[in-house]
Amino acid sequence: MQVNIGGIWKTINALQCNIGGVWKTIKSGFCNIAGVWKQFYSKIFQIYTNGVSNYSSWFKSYSWDSGSGNYSWSNNGSYLYLKTSWTGESGYAAVKISLSSLLDVTNYSTLHVDLENVGLGGVYTGPATITISVGTTNNTYPDLGLAHAYYGTLSRQTVTLDISSITGNVYIMIMSDSSQFQGSNAYVYNIWLD
Structure with a gap:
């Protein structure tokens, strides 16, 4: 303003x-x-709201698989969808979505993400780990960036990441990471800063 x-x-x-x-x-x-x-x-900056990007930079995806994993992501019109699964004893499958360009977070203190993470059940013994992070690079694994938080199974809720000590341009990233018989569907409904 x-x-x-x-x-x-x-x-x-x-x-x-x-x-x-x-x-x-x-x-x-x-x-x-x-x-x-x-x-x-x-001062609230809506980045993504129910299928609509409110920022000029759309999301870009990166994926990693050390063998027999499965991973995918999509924008399903009302949410971002990430799915990963791994059926081996060792190794991993991961998919990360990131803003495709840097965003200045200097005047913001908290990243909010409205999401849920649902385990696949069946042969899978647990859910994938969801990592929310901000950092200056977005294409490496696992690259936890300047600040990050981990989540397992979540019913739909808003989680937050403290970014008050971070200044300058960063990528905002969300990653689903499965290993050792883990698998889940993650749904991201809203992302905003305040």
Whole structure:
């Protein structure tokens, strides 16, 4: 958002409001225009929402397989879908999706991902591991980047990754990784920063 200060347009990085005598940074601002409340400022950046990319960079995928694994990913119109499975004693199969270009996260503190990870059952003894990460490279395995978090079986929920100490341009990545009779379907519904 830009404001005009003394005839010069300047980009602001935060909006503050005085609440009870204390100045606090707020994530969004609204104003009443002709009886209708309209948002004029939001620090929340929706990257992906129910099948729609809200960022100019679409997702790119990378995959690794050390033998007899299976992996795939797709955008199914209302979610991103990642599937991996591995039926051997050793080895792995992994698929990673990443923004195809770097994104500046300097003014954000948290990455949010609305997802679920469902084990395949049957011969598979557990789910794949889902890794959410941010980093400066996106095409290596496992490459945990500058910050990461791991998840196993998840019913649909929003998980978060603290990126408050990271400045500059990074890739946002989500990886499904199966080894030793693991397999799962992962569904990513929304990705956003605040």
